Amino acid sequence: METAAGQGEATSWSDFSRRTLRAWAVFEALYAVSFLLVIALFLPWKTPIWNLGLMGYGALHAGAAIGLWGPRRWGWRLATIGAFVGFTLAILVISGLVASWMYLHSIYGAFGAGASLGALLFASVGVEVLGLYPTLLLRAMLRREVRQDVGAGKSWGRVALGLCVLPFITAAYVDARYDMEVLEPVSQEARQVSIAYLRASLDGRELPSLEALSGVPVGLGPLQVTLWRRGAVMVRVLGDGRDMAESTQLAAAALLSAPALHGVEPGDRLKVDRVVGRAPIFSEQPMFLALSVDPGRDGVEQGGTSLLPDDLVKAQLFGVKPLVPQVDELKFGLNAEGALALLNSKGPVERIRTESWVEYAGQALAVERTNTLERGTGPEVWREAAVSGGDFVLGQLMADGRFYYQYFPHNGQKRAVDAANYSLPRHAGTVYALALLYGHTKEPRFKKGAEQAINWLASQIPATCGAPSRGCVVQQGSASLGAAALTMVGMLEYQRSTGDAQYEPIIRRLGEFILMLQKEDGDFFHTYVPTQDRIEEQDREMFYSEEASLALITGYKVLGEARYRDAAERALDFLTGPKYESFFLGNFVFGADHWTCIAAAEAYPVLDKAVYLDFCKGYSSFIRGLQYESTSWPAGFAGHYGFGAFLVPQAPATAGFSEAIISTYELSVLRGEEDEALAEQVRAGLDALSRDQIRPQNAWMMPQPAEATGGIRRSLVEQEVRIDFTQHAASALIRGSTLKL
Structure with a gap:
């Protein structure tokens, strides 16, 4: 046993603790010098407050190196605090990566084996780069023999173990909050009846029965009926009834009374959109909003104003704006600024998923990502x-x-x-x-x-x-x-x-x-x-x-x-x-x-x-x-x-x-x-x-x-x-x- 005193404190160190702390003093010195050089020479000082914070983190490890060599109890404290800060940052980064994957999975469904593997690889890099060294350092500082010498309890270790569950809690929360429950689709007969009724109403012909639509849920919002003419929206109306039958009747009446209708022309196409899913969006910040919409399947809604999937595609809002400013190679996702400008409303933005069908030659064709799927094979x-x-x-x-x-x-x-x-x-x-x-x-x-x-x-x-x-x-x-x-x-x-x-x-x-x-x-x-x-x-x-x-x-x-x-x-x-x-x-x-x-x-x-x-x-x-x-x-x-x-x-x-x-x-x-x-x-x-x-x-x-x-x-x-x-x-x-x- 040796006794070390410093700054009014006295600690008896076992040979094991002394060897351990001195070895980690060397590691801390190397880590601190490397970390500070990277921050000072290679990391752009675009936001100085972040760079200064990182420099402070590196200085913490440098001070710990001096104290551990003594060894001194204050050196142990600095090393433990530095290790805990690094470990916490690593857990937060990993939680963010896992939450991001879960959020994207809730939007895109089968996110893909390749993308899943990529997310796990990023998480592993986060563990190794940010978390491996602090974890090993924290483990060394909290060894039973070392804790006994400094008179520390087990609270540090318990807090560290508690942090390990954070990624799982975060993932569960994101899944519960942002996953979209989608209603069952209506039958092809119901689609056909709705188109036939709307067309007969426009043409002034005898209206068919809506019995097939009676009792069918209208969805998670009003039924939206659009009359397309020469590639443009001529009229869009809403039908918000108790079921699909009443909603179709209301939409037909609204079509006939719409001031913009100006009669019916050959080539006009009716399209029906039924909202079958609704979920919040994490943030309106462009990068988040850009990735929060499944292209061609989802629309967006804000303050009662909605943009259907057709509207976003027609406005050419996909794949045209860099996800990261000035990085043209990353042109994918939604042009968030363009979508918000079209919405021109207030309140939280939601994504909506629609079940759609479009009129063609008297038939109701199911629509998927603005495409009809009726074409055969061979x-x-x-x-x-x-x-x-x-x-x-x-x-x-x-x-x-x-x-x-x-x-x-x-x-x-x-x-x-x-x-x-x-x-x-x-x-x-x-x-x-x-x-x-x-x-x-x-x-x-x-x-x-x-x-x-x-x-x-x-x-x-x-x-x-x-x-x-x-x-x-x-x-x-x-x-x-x-x-x-x-x-x-x-x-x-x-x-x-x-x-x-x-x-x-x-x-x-x-x-x-x-x-x-x-x-x-x-x-x-x-x-x-x-x-x-x-x-x-x-x-x-x-x-x-x-x-x-x-x-x-x-x-x-x-x-x-x-x-x-x-x-x-x-x-x-x-x-x-x-x-x-x-x-x-x-x-x-x-x-x-x-x-x-x-x-x-x-x-x-x-x-x-x-x-x-x-x-x-x-x-x-x-x-x-x-x-x-x-x-x-x-x-x-x-x-x-x-x-x-x-x-x-x-x-x-x-x-x-x-x-x-x-x-x-x-x-x-x-x-x-x-x-x-x-x-x-x-x-x-x-x-x-x-x-x-x-x-x-x-x-x-x-x-x-x-x-x-x-x-x-x-x-x-x-x-x-x-x-x-x-x-x-x-x-x-x-x-x-x-x-x-």
């Missing part, structure tokens, strides 16, 4: 959708042969881009889609459209590209491999589909350019500067090497040029092997490989290698893990790809993946290794694309439904239609329609 549906997509593409063709790059169906606007920003690879990919459509349908309009688009591309190819024998597509002084490869693919598909060889001289010059850019290992350089005859060796772009492999093997199949076959073999050998062997993560992941698998299927039987199919089956299996199953996810997600219910699936990703899976399935059949898992993956993806496609049934919010029909939107709640979205979908759908699935 090759005939896929072919119809492909042709519709092709017709939409033709509608975007300008007089000079370029395409309008973007179309916005909710306002009917087309948007061209300037020459510097026009995507030549996407233009060429659209030519490929039109040529495929002509090859499968023999509809002359697709041949004519492909020719017009090819002729514009041909005008972008100079007479020489470093040499007269080479051709390249030049934009802003440089020529990309991707533009040349897809131009060659589009022209080759046109020649194969039509038998017209008028573009063959250009094709051969493009082939020379691609061969010139191939490396010894089979990969390619991606950029060439013709005026300087210089290859930009460091430039790399997604898809370019893969697209070049397809151009070369298709060139051999159509033109019989042996050099193309040999170069394609070297390219495919590289893309299915060494491409992923040069870095560690390549053993576990796949990347932008959908063109590789299209090329591998095109290569058969000229290049019949098991490794190509093995690679593409591995790729297909990898992305199959991201495909939503119909039994586990919200309606409308099935067949798409994504990481959980947090984000509405994006159809363009499904289109690109489906092209690759179709080719992989084709190759498996050709090699006698037909795989039912691939077949089901194809079916689910094509059903999702055809279901999400714009068509008259789901176009009530669009001013020009005929013009919008066939387009593929970014998602059901983000209304941008880009030319490549639709061409990838049309290519997948027309090819899939020929498979025997």
Whole structure:
């Protein structure tokens, strides 16, 4: 035993306590110095009060280090207080993370295995970074031997153990407060009766019986009936009766007396929204509100004013504003400021969930995320959708042969881009889609459209590209491999589909350019500067090497040029092997490989290698893990790809993946290794694309439904239609329609 005195206090320390406290004095010194350096040098001093508070926390540990070395009782007190503060902060952070997950789960339902895992990983980081050291320090300070020497009781330990239940209490509270109980939906008969009654009332015809609606709960708010005209809300009325029957009667009467009605026009669409769920929102702060609404399913309400899911989508309030200011990559969730401005009301904001149905040709169609789900499945549906997509593409063709790059169906606007920003690879990919459509349908309009688009591309190819024998597509002084490869693919598909060889001289010059850019290992350089005859060796772009492999093997199949076959073999050998062997993560992941698998299927039987199919089956299996199953996810997600219910699936990703899976399935059949898992993956993806496609049934919010029909939107709640979205979908759908699935 030794006795240490300091500042009027005397403590007898056992050898165990002395060794323990001195060891932790060293740890405290290292921790304090590291912590203070990080705060002083690396943490931005945007809010000085927080930085000063953290500096004080670090100074607390520095003082504890001095006291523990003595050892002194005040050093033990400082160390225990510092450890307890750090432990408490860690518990608060973990509670916040768990509460956030529970809050988001209450909004989005099946939040997804990936998102759940992410939340747990964040929580574990919080434990390790914030809580591990303070926990170990607190444990050491509260050892029985040390407590006996300082005369401390067990209260510190009991408080610490009590804090450990805080995350569980927080999670239970959040679940009870913010989870939404949803009413049972009404029957299809009830929907049909309500639409029939409202339409008969508008038309002045005999009113049908409302017996099917008698006694049916109206919901958690008035029944909301909207008359849509040319993509805009002409009239919206409320029916707040004792049941659905009385509410429908009241809504019909309100419609007829609405000053804005001005008669009935052909094309008017009735839509009914029944509020089936209601829950509070944690905060009106933009970041919280942005994540508190399930896109397309939830509306918001404040002070008796409501915005239905349709209103939020129509106003384009999803995916347009960064969740964190100035971080444009985080554009998802609701534009909270925009929603609050539209509400323009006072009081707490609630989220409401509606059950909706819309009128079409006398029928009541159920609505999910502003989409109708009546479309069927199978090759005939896929072919119809492909042709519709092709017709939409033709509608975007300008007089000079370029395409309008973007179309916005909710306002009917087309948007061209300037020459510097026009995507030549996407233009060429659209030519490929039109040529495929002509090859499968023999509809002359697709041949004519492909020719017009090819002729514009041909005008972008100079007479020489470093040499007269080479051709390249030049934009802003440089020529990309991707533009040349897809131009060659589009022209080759046109020649194969039509038998017209008028573009063959250009094709051969493009082939020379691609061969010139191939490396010894089979990969390619991606950029060439013709005026300087210089290859930009460091430039790399997604898809370019893969697209070049397809151009070369298709060139051999159509033109019989042996050099193309040999170069394609070297390219495919590289893309299915060494491409992923040069870095560690390549053993576990796949990347932008959908063109590789299209090329591998095109290569058969000229290049019949098991490794190509093995690679593409591995790729297909990898992305199959991201495909939503119909039994586990919200309606409308099935067949798409994504990481959980947090984000509405994006159809363009499904289109690109489906092209690759179709080719992989084709190759498996050709090699006698037909795989039912691939077949089901194809079916689910094509059903999702055809279901999400714009068509008259789901176009009530669009001013020009005929013009919008066939387009593929970014998602059901983000209304941008880009030319490549639709061409990838049309290519997948027309090819899939020929498979025997």
